[in-house]
Amino acid sequence: MKLSDFDFALPEDLIATRPAVPRTASRLLLAQGQGVDMALSDHHVYDLCQFLRAGDRLVLNDTKVIPARLSGQRFRDSAQGRVSAKIEVTLLEPSGEVSGGWRALLKPLRKVKDGEDIEFGEGFMARVTGRDDGAALLEFNATGADFDAALQKAGQMPLPPYIAAKRAADDQDNTDYQTVFARNSGAVAAPTASLHFDQKLLDKLAQIGVEFTHVTLHVGAGTFLPVKVDDVRDHKMHAEWGEVSAIAVDEIKATKAAGGRVIPVGTTALRLIESAARASGEIAVFADETDIFITPGFDFKVADGLMTNFHLPKSTLMMLVSALMGVDEMKRIYDHAIADGYRFFSYGDSSLLLPSD
Secondary structure (H helix, E strand, O other): OEHHHHOOOOOHHHEOOOOOOOHHHOEEEEEEOOHHHOEEEEEEHHHHHHOOOOOOEEEEEOEEEOOOEEEEEEEEEEOOEEEEEEEEEEEEEEOOOOOOEEEEEEEOHHHOOOOOEEEEEOOEEEEEEEEEOOEEEEEEOOOHHHHHHHHHHHOEOOOOHHHHOOOOOOHHHHHHOOOOOOOEEEEOOOOHHHHHOOHHHHHHHHHOOOEEEEEEEOOOHHHHOOOOOOEHHHOOOOOEEEEEOHHHHHHHHHHHHOOOOEEEEOHHHHHHHHHOOOOOOOOOOEEEEEOOOOOOOOOOOOOOOEEEEOOOOOOHHHHHHHHHHOHHHHHHHHHHHHHOOOOEOOOOOEEEEEOOO
């Protein structure tokens, strides 16, 4: 498989920089079946009750996005006196090397030396302790609840690069870039398909007999990394930590046994439940990092469908949805979405992909 197999031309004006209001007003492209018999129809997320049925189970990623983007100052004494440099920090993942340790992207990294402090205000700071594959290792002067409180005050939501290039994050993003069921802090990117749900829609789905399972995958900034190899088999996925509990396993197994459909909401939830089934061929308890790479030819063990947004050209997520529906089918789906003006990426519209009934 070549990277070019997953490319397409996307008009710049279809990249969404704000979500639909209300959340459920986002458009929803329904794709049912495969091959020449695949049917496409246009709806909205609030129509989901029409396409899901009693006994179906939606798998929801309950990770919570932290305000991982920080703006600080590095101070240094020089012959001209005390000078400062502005340093932008994006937290990537905790580092187990030290208490309060994080891997982070620093911009510009060359402006900071190992051993120097970056100050974020109100006594909150981090020391640069080393480098790691283009990232910096930081040790913050706060841990636990104190760190969470300081980060909440100083940080901003880490909007994806394609939104951040168009506008800065603001207070509205604190709500918009968080799911209504977020509860386990640790993500630096949102599980964006889940952003379309509000409590009213969840309640309506429950009333018709749709069931829900919560899993946790802490989405990392690596989700936005481009694929740089021509042969996609040579691509190395970033690792992310996830957990599928014993309760979640029992719920999913019960749905499978009863003939219901298991439909993850978002590629993160799908990647996690398929990771949890790799060892035995069926869903099992899982609490570990996963770097699963799903490409056409993948044998799905758990997912019967997928609700997901529209993804970047030549991305690993385009490969994932192509594995579920078929490469030619996804080209047709995306041609339809572009021609009909669907909004793309994290704050964009959604799709419900059902390869079989």
